[in-house]
Amino acid sequence: xxxxxxxxSSTFKLALIAIxxxxxxxxxxxxxxxxxxxxxxxxxxxxxxxxxxxxxRDDYQRSGRDGLIDAIRRRMTYRSAGDRVYLLVDPSxxxxxxxxxxxxxxxxxxSGWTEFRAAGTSPDATNGPLLRVMLETFPSxxxxxxxxxxxxxxxxxxxxxxxxxxxxxxxxxxxAVASILVTRRTVGRIESINATSRAIMRSGLDQRIPLRGSNxxxxxxxxxxxxxxxxxxxxxxxxxxxxxxxxxxxxxPLTRMRGRLEKAYHGQRVADDDQSLIGxxxxxLDAVLRIFSSITRIAQIExxxxxxxxxxxxxxxxxxxxxxxxxxxxxQDGTRLTVVGDSEVLVTGDRDxxxxxxxxxxxxxxxxxxxxxxxVVASENSDGGAVVSISDDGSGIPAEQHVQVFKRFYRLxxxxxxxxxxxxxxxxxxxxxxxxxxxxxxxxxxGLKVSVWxxxxxx
Amino acid sequence: xxxxxxxxxxxEDDPETAGQLVEQLTTSGYQVxxxxxxxxxxxxxxxxxxxxxxxxxxxxxxxxxxxxxxLRDDGIAAPFLIISALGEVDERVRGLRAGGDDYLVxxxxxxxxxxxxxxxxxxxxxxxxxxxxxxxxxxIDLISRTASRRGKDIPLFPREFQLLEYLVxxxxxxxxxxxxxxxxxxxxxDPSTNIIDVYVGRVRRxxxxxxxxxxxHTVRGVGYCLRAPx
Numbered sequence: 085x086x087x088x089x090x091x092x093s094s095t096f097k098l099a100l101i102a103i104x105x106x107x108x109x110x111x112x113x114x115x116x117x118x119x120x121x122x123x124x125x126x127x128x129x130x131x132x133x134x135x136x137x138x139x140x141r142d143d144y145q146r147s148g149r150d151g152l153i154d155a156i157r158r159r160m161t162y163r164s165a166g167d168r169v170y171l172l173v174d175p176s177x178x179x180x181x182x183x184x185x186x187x188x189x190x191x192x193x194x195s196g197w198t199e200f201r202a203a204g205t206s207p208d209a210t211n212g213p214l215l216r217v218m219l220e221t222f223p224s225x226x227x228x229x230x231x232x233x234x235x236x237x238x239x240x241x242x243x244x245x246x247x248x249x250x251x252x253x254x255x256x257x258x259x260a261v262a263s264i265l266v267t268r269r270t271v272g273r274i275e276s277i278n279a280t281s282r283a284i285m286r287s288g289l290d291q292r293i294p295l296r297g298s299n300x301x302x303x304x305x306x307x308x309x310x311x312x313x314x315x316x317x318x319x320x321x322x323x324x325x326x327x328x329x330x331x332x333x334x335x336x337p338l339t340r341m342r343g344r345l346e347k348a349y350h351g352q353r354v355a356d357d358d359q360s361l362i363g364x365x366x367x368x369l370d371a372v373l374r375i376f377s378s379i380t381r382i383a384q385i386e387x388x389x390x391x392x393x394x395x396x397x398x399x400x401x402x403x404x405x406x407x408x409x410x411x412x413x414x415x416q417d418g419t420r421l422t423v424v425g426d427s428e429v430l431v432t433g434d435r436d437x438x439x440x441x442x443x444x445x446x447x448x449x450x451x452x453x454x455x456x457x458x459x460v461v462a463s464e465n466s467d468g469g470a471v472v473s474i475s476d477d478g479s480g481i482p483a484e485q486h487v488q489v490f491k492r493f494y495r496l497x498x499x500x501x502x503x504x505x506x507x508x509x510x511x512x513x514x515x516x517x518x519x520x521x522x523x524x525x526x527x528x529x530x531g532l533k534v535s536v537w538x539x540x541x542x543x
Numbered sequence: 544x545x546x547x548x549x550x551x552x553x554x555e556d557d558p559e560t561a562g563q564l565v566e567q568l569t570t571s572g573y574q575v576x577x578x579x580x581x582x583x584x585x586x587x588x589x590x591x592x593x594x595x596x597x598x599x600x601x602x603x604x605x606x607x608x609x610x611x612x613x614l615r616d617d618g619i620a621a622p623f624l625i626i627s628a629l630g631e632v633d634e635r636v637r638g639l640r641a642g643g644d645d646y647l648v649x650x651x652x653x654x655x656x657x658x659x660x661x662x663x664x665x666x667x668x669x670x671x672x673x674x675x676x677x678x679x680x681x682x683i684d685l686i687s688r689t690a691s692r693r694g695k696d697i698p699l700f701p702r703e704f705q706l707l708e709y710l711v712x713x714x715x716x717x718x719x720x721x722x723x724x725x726x727x728x729x730x731x732x733d734p735s736t737n738i739i740d741v742y743v744g745r746v747r748r749x750x751x752x753x754x755x756x757x758x759x760h761t762v763r764g765v766g767y768c769l770r771a772p773x
Binding site for chain 2: 373415447
């Protein structure tokens with residue numbers, strides 16, 4: 085199974101192509117080395133034979149047949165002459181001098197190079213040594229043969245050939261084994277990722293891809309996939325939480341409406357009662373629709389589709405517009421609402437969404453702040469980027485509930501009975517997320533300070 | 544101008560919604576023509592001069608936006624009120640950019656629709672040239688941006704003046720909260736709190752406090768209406 089996957093994997097195919105290319109180049113280099121080495125060895129041997137032949141011819145021309153015979157006999161006594169062969173014959177083919185018994189039958193008359201196997205020098209060998217000789221026929225009809233035993237040369241080049249071929253074979257085998265091993269490893273890692281994916285599709289999101297601890301790129305891929313799975317799991321849990329909450333928040337008014345209508349359906353028609361029943365039902369329906377549109381609005385913000393419409397906006401301007409809008413509400417509540425900070429705090433974003441987010445925070449600060457206290461909206465260019473903070477001097481939020489606060493629909497226990505559907509802070513979180521902004525909750529001692537840190541434009 | 548101020552064209556493909564609209568608008572004194580498809584809307588829209596055309600975004604044959612563009616290209620000047628279930632801000636902006644004059648998201652309350660129709664019908668009339676507008680004993684000066692009742696100045700913040708101006712310009716017509724947010728604050732969403740009511744409440748205290756009669760009236764379930772008694 086794994087071997088079949090290894091052989092069909094793209095890594096293995098790539099490895100085969102690499103081995104093929106590499107092998108061709110290595111074969112060409114080794115072939116060249118072999119050819120040039122054997123040519124060099126042969127040339128050198130031929131030059132030696134030719135030189136000797138020329139010297140002997142010279143002797144013949146200067147001192148005649150007897151001089152040549154002397155010269156041959158002298159040469160045969162040289163120590164270095166072990167692999168040499170000489171033969172001088174008269175026109176009747178009778179041997180006059182030399183270490184070959186007779187003129188070899190395979191060699192005809194004339195002059196030039198020839199090669200043959202000699203049986204003469206070692207009588208017991210059926211396969212005599214290979215001789216390479218140069219022939220010379222003198223005008224008198226005498227013939228001279230000068231040459232060498234080249235069996236050694238032959239076996240030397242044969243050795244080179246063997247070395248080259250076995251070297252190549254070794255390279256191919258090693259490369260093939262290495263590529264199979266590498267591919268197996270790759271395929272193995274991919275297989276474990278695939279297996280986990282299949283397990284996740286079959287059963288659920290609780291599985292994770294095992295890490296090998298090698299800290300290599302495969303571990304990093306696995307780590308990132310695991311992080312992605314964590315994120316998906318969190319989102320799924322949130323979605324479930326949200327749908328539970330939505331179901332609860334929608335069921336309450338829907339149940340009221342149903343009960344009311346059912347009672348009216350079975351009861352007598354009373355104009356005044358009907359009137360108030362219809363009015364109450366419309367109010368409940370509106371509440372349902374508002375929850376509904378808040379949810380779709382948050383969902384739409386979270387798709388990030390609005391990023392395309394981002395432009396440079398002034399946070400300070402938006403903040404003072406929000407303060408202006410909430411001024412009357414603060415006044416009614418006895419809260420002092422003020423705006424402070426720099427007059428120009430530029431960020432890249434969506435004005436309506438930022439307005440909505442700041443509105444929600446200000447609205448919360450007024451509602452949950454101290455009655456008759458003060459709410460300060462501050463926007464400024466600080467070292468960490470553009471920031472807008474909304475602080476109140478109310479009861480604040482316990483530190484351990486800070487994360488919880490931004491979960492959709494989450495309501496602090498003690499504020500469960502104040503107006504609002506709990507979606508406000510989720511919307512703030514969604515807007516911040518869309519703007520790559522960071523939300524920070526701080527204890528304002530007393531009260532809560534919410535800061536939204538934007539990254540400055542073109543920074 | 545021969546345009547009939549009460550003659551409107553409703554383009555809506557859902558028979559029940561269309562029936563409700565025609566019935567309620569007729570009761571409110573409008574003469575209503577109905578088109579159930581985009582091609583019918585194109586035919587009717589080109590045939591008569593309407594005070595307002597309400598158009599659904601999703602029609603069975605041609606997209607509402609395309610119908611609107613086509614009618615505009617044919618030289619139809621009537622204001623368009625886009626009515627759609629595609630409520631999100633981007634959709635709204637796309638509809639307005641394509642030549643719509645106002646946008647209403649389904650589901651809507653009929654009074655809201657009526658308020659917007661009234662405002663649109665008036666917008667297509669000649670623009671008011673005066674720089675001082677009067678309702679009863681209230682006078683607002685559009686140049687100096689001040690308001691007074693019986694000659695006595697009312698101190699208003701700029702945004703409060705804008706709100707009062709919008710109410711005065713729509714004298715005797717119902718103005719919804721969403722319309723106020725849109726025209727006074729340029730906000731295209733519902734902050735889903737009573738923030739507008741509180742704001743109008745403060746303007747109302749300044750305008751109507753210790754006066755012979757109130758000008759700003761609450762219309763239950765919809766919004767506000769500014770009118771002189773009698």
